[in-house]
Amino acid sequence: MECWNCGRAIALASAQTVLTRDTCPQCDADLHACRGCRHFDLTAHNECREVMAEWVRYKDRANYCDYFSPGGAAPPGGGQDKGGAASARDDFNRLFR
Secondary structure (H helix, E strand, O other): OEOOOOOOEOOOOOOOOOOOOOEOOOOOOEOOOHHHEOOEOOOOHHHEOOOOOOOOOOOOOOOOOOOOOEOOOOOOOOOOOOOHHHHHHHHHHHHOO
């Protein structure tokens, strides 16, 4: 898996198991967090594609979600799209020129 915060590749001890208190050895970010889950999706309801999952307030902190599955790492830098609004505005302007 990759760290959702810094993008470092992390070898899992056992097959697809990330414990609740596991952290990234490089940046110390919690690995069992929504941001590092394959179900994490900013556009989905509760920012999660798993419909049975309970709402989690802090997506970047460790949690006890039973549906957590490693993967879906966000880009380095906290997973925030730095140019998202600007690029969307540019696309809009190009479309309606």
